[in-house]
Amino acid sequence: MRILIKNGHIIDPANNIDEVLDILADNGKITDIGKDLSTELDGLDMQVIDATGMVVAPGLVDMHVHLREPGFEYKEDIETGTRAALMGGVTSVACMPNTKPVTDNETVIKYIIERAKEVGYANVYPVGAVSKGLEGKELSEIGEMKFAGAVAISDDGKPVYNSSLMRRAIQYADMFDMRVISHCEDLSLVDDGCMNDGFIASRLGLKGIPNSAEDVQIARDILIAEELSMGVHIAHVSTKGGVEIIRQAKARGVDVTCETCPHYFTLTDEACDGFNTLAKMNPPLRTAEDVEAIKDGLKDGTIDCIVTDHAPHHPDEKMCEFAASANGIVGLETSLGLSLRYLVKEGILTLSELIEKMSYNPSKILGISKGTLGEGKIADITIFNPDEEWTVDISKLSSKSKNSPFDGFKLLGKPQYVIVGGKIMVNQGVIL
Amino acid sequence: MKKQDLLGLRDLSKEEILSILETAKEMKKIIESPVKKAPHLQGKTVINLFYENSTRTRMSFELASKYLGANAANITASGSSVEKGETLEDTVRNLNAMAADIIVMRHNMSGAPHFIAPMVNAHIINAGDGMHEHPTQALLDMFTMMEKKGKIEGLKVAIIGDVYHSRVVRSNIYGLLKLGATVTVGGPSTLIPKDLEQMGVKVFKTVHEAIVDADVVMGLRIQLERQKKGLFPSVREYHRFFGIDDKRLKFAKPDALVMHPGPVNRGVEFSSSVVDCDQSVINEQVTNGVAIRMAVMHLLANHNSFLGGDKQ
Numbered sequence: 001m002r003i004l005i006k007n008g009h010i011i012d013p014a015n016n017i018d019e020v021l022d023i024l025a026d027n028g029k030i031t032d033i034g035k036d037l038s039t040e041l042d043g044l045d046m047q048v049i050d051a052t053g054m055v056v057a058p059g060l061v062d063m064h065v066h067l068r069e070p071g072f073e074y075k076e077d078i079e080t081g082t083r084a085a086l087m088g089g090v091t092s093v094a095c096m097p098n099t100k101p102v103t104d105n106e107t108v109i110k111y112i113i114e115r116a117k118e119v120g121y122a123n124v125y126p127v128g129a130v131s132k133g134l135e136g137k138e139l140s141e142i143g144e145m146k147f148a149g150a151v152a153i154s155d156d157g158k159p160v161y162n163s164s165l166m167r168r169a170i171q172y173a174d175m176f177d178m179r180v181i182s183h184c185e186d187l188s189l190v191d192d193g194c195m196n197d198g199f200i201a202s203r204l205g206l207k208g209i210p211n212s213a214e215d216v217q218i219a220r221d222i223l224i225a226e227e228l229s230m231g232v233h234i235a236h237v238s239t240k241g242g243v244e245i246i247r248q249a250k251a252r253g254v255d256v257t258c259e260t261c262p263h264y265f266t267l268t269d270e271a272c273d274g275f276n277t278l279a280k281m282n283p284p285l286r287t288a289e290d291v292e293a294i295k296d297g298l299k300d301g302t303i304d305c306i307v308t309d310h311a312p313h314h315p316d317e318k319m320c321e322f323a324a325s326a327n328g329i330v331g332l333e334t335s336l337g338l339s340l341r342y343l344v345k346e347g348i349l350t351l352s353e354l355i356e357k358m359s360y361n362p363s364k365i366l367g368i369s370k371g372t373l374g375e376g377k378i379a380d381i382t383i384f385n386p387d388e389e390w391t392v393d394i395s396k397l398s399s400k401s402k403n404s405p406f407d408g409f410k411l412l413g414k415p416q417y418v419i420v421g422g423k424i425m426v427n428q429g430v431i432l
Numbered sequence: 433m434k435k436q437d438l439l440g441l442r443d444l445s446k447e448e449i450l451s452i453l454e455t456a457k458e459m460k461k462i463i464e465s466p467v468k469k470a471p472h473l474q475g476k477t478v479i480n481l482f483y484e485n486s487t488r489t490r491m492s493f494e495l496a497s498k499y500l501g502a503n504a505a506n507i508t509a510s511g512s513s514v515e516k517g518e519t520l521e522d523t524v525r526n527l528n529a530m531a532a533d534i535i536v537m538r539h540n541m542s543g544a545p546h547f548i549a550p551m552v553n554a555h556i557i558n559a560g561d562g563m564h565e566h567p568t569q570a571l572l573d574m575f576t577m578m579e580k581k582g583k584i585e586g587l588k589v590a591i592i593g594d595v596y597h598s599r600v601v602r603s604n605i606y607g608l609l610k611l612g613a614t615v616t617v618g619g620p621s622t623l624i625p626k627d628l629e630q631m632g633v634k635v636f637k638t639v640h641e642a643i644v645d646a647d648v649v650m651g652l653r654i655q656l657e658r659q660k661k662g663l664f665p666s667v668r669e670y671h672r673f674f675g676i677d678d679k680r681l682k683f684a685k686p687d688a689l690v691m692h693p694g695p696v697n698r699g700v701e702f703s704s705s706v707v708d709c710d711q712s713v714i715n716e717q718v719t720n721g722v723a724i725r726m727a728v729m730h731l732l733a734n735h736n737s738f739l740g741g742d743k744q
Contacts, residue, residue: 202627203442205563322541322547323543324541
């Protein structure tokens with residue numbers, strides 16, 4: 001089956017392409033990029049997409065997603081989670097190991113990969129747990145997980161509290177060319193906190209989480225990685241201090257990479273006012289100062305990736321007292337839209353820089369061959385109009401769960417066509 | 433028509449607060465009369481739903497409803513919602529289904545009444561939600577100040593103690609500022625919430641600075657049950673540096689009121705002599721509490737509004 005995408009604005013940072021060209025995919029792979037390809041071909045077994053006025057980008061890669069399968073399928077599963085991914089233009093996801101059973105051995109890794117092949121709409125790359133059972137005590141069988149298909153390790157959901165274990169994890173994962181994706185949270189500083197420590201928490205009578213709870217572990221993990229001359233990836237950066245620590249570390253040559261999420265550059269803790277549990281997540285929404293620092297970090301390259309930390313939860317777990325509510329929001333379907341509206345349109349990132357952070361950089365960090373439209377590469381392609389406005393209606397999300405604070409937000413660039421492995425999976429905004 | 437609740441003083445206007453205080457004045461007469469029974473809430477059902485221990489506040493609400501002739505009932509639920517079987521939502525819906533007109537709710541989590549109020553027809557009165565608000569306490573505090581000082585506007589009110597965990601202080605800040613008082617707070621740094629000044633108050637690290645020239649000195653209970661972590665080293669140290677004794681009281685105005693939401697830890701927030709001195713109005717606060725609660729319940733059940741006068 002062949003697909004010809006005509007006249008689209010190809011943005012492919014991996015190959016330094018940023019111009020209007022045609023692109024041809026055949027039998028699952030990209031075979032040709034160039035001007036006016038159509039004149040050279042006949043129409044047999046060919047689907048043509050007219051991408052005039054639209055951006056044609058490598059399929060987005062979200063390296064921080066919770067698919068909840070196995071074990072929490074009432075919130076989301078591999079099928080619905082990957083459908084939600086496609087609706088957001090994401091063709092590859094890395095899924096976190098806080099499943100049930102925990103993804104801390106090759107059996108669960110294999111299960112996830114097989115299940116994704118069976119029912120998945122997008123490519124699924126499992127992240128293995130750092131520690132057995134996510135208990136933070138013993139290393140899990142990281143080597144076996146790598147050979148079963150894991151692309152990184154993380155105890156996400158939880159921090160690795162014991163510094164010695166973190167050090168060993170970085171060393172050990174390095175042997176297998178994997179990074180630790182570190183969820184940085186000093187639990188003793190978090191104490192009983194359930195939102196950012198600041199005026200809003202004080203007025204609502206909620207215990208606050210200071211920025212230092214995140215920053216001290218970011219610093220710790222960077223210093224450990226530096227000492228070992230190995231790499232580490234900092235998950236969901238949300239603080240001004242964190243960005244600065246990472247910036248300085250990069251400047252002196254430490255191999256640290258990091259990611260942030262759209263909510264950390266679009267919302268502040270004010271969204272929690274009125275006890276809004278849809279604004280409750282971990283790390284928490286911070287202040288306007290932190291939001292500006294995140295944007296600065298994206299702009300100057302300190303922050304490498306934009307991910308969603310897609311965290312589906314059942315209404316019973318969100319619609320309750322604030323302190324008892326589960327942490328997290330869904331994000332796969334709004335990530336591109338938020339990024340276009342609040343980063344590209346505001347002049348903080350160019351389209352090319354955005355695609356780099358949402359596609360190419362995560363692929364490099366995970367060591368997967370995605371995020372590129374190079375000839376011979378598998379055809380994972382996302383096509384969207386970056387100027388087309390659309391309004392978020394959370395009742396219509398493809399995810400099983402609808403816990404998003406962005407209901408009613410006017411965003412840009414809903415993906416019109418999404419191609420996975422050379423097959424058109426989303427056609428004119430509708431999943432096939 | 434939109435249902436009126438009393439969730440916090442953040443939501444009330446100056447006029448509404450003054451109206452409640454006016455109504456409470458009338459209600460106090462009923463308490464002080466030999467026959468403590470009036471018909472305002474006859475045929476109405478008031479249920480106390482207390483998730484936290486409390487004898488005083490619950491008794492105050494229960495008596496208030498009975499003085500006005502209501503069908504009164506108490507429930508002590510334990511634990512929080514999701515963790516312990518029936519959810520808060522289901523519990524409250526159950527009570528609502530039994531035709532409760534008013535549900536008085538005390539809960540250990542901030543925002544609990546705000547969460548359930550839209551779900552039921554019954555008027556919700558917040559009797560204290562976590563560290564957030566305790567509106568009837570602040571109303572009775574203001575009622576007491578109004579009674580003794582004749583006005584609230586221009587008063588300097590100093591609130592001393594564990595401000596961080598106190599729902600009493602937050603409600604008082606909202607109410608007092610709306611009525612034109614100035615509020616200063618003082619306490620150990622570990623017990624002052626971040627950016628509290630943004631609520632419009634002055635924050636001090638020593639008790640002297642906070643109570644200088646105060647018209648009202650309010651002590652907050654050192655809430656031992658909320659401090660498993662020891663945010664200050666010892667009760668003795670707290671009293672030495674932040675307790676108010678006769679000497680420290682002299683920094684305030686000579687006719688300053690001494691107030692406390694109770695129960696008092698004698699020798700901690702206040703020395704015993706301060707608790708019992710002539711300036712202390714702690715006992716009258718308790719009486720006024722019943723009157724305020726009567727006023728609030730009457731206005732909600734019979735008028736669905738805090739404005740709208742009263743007198744039945």
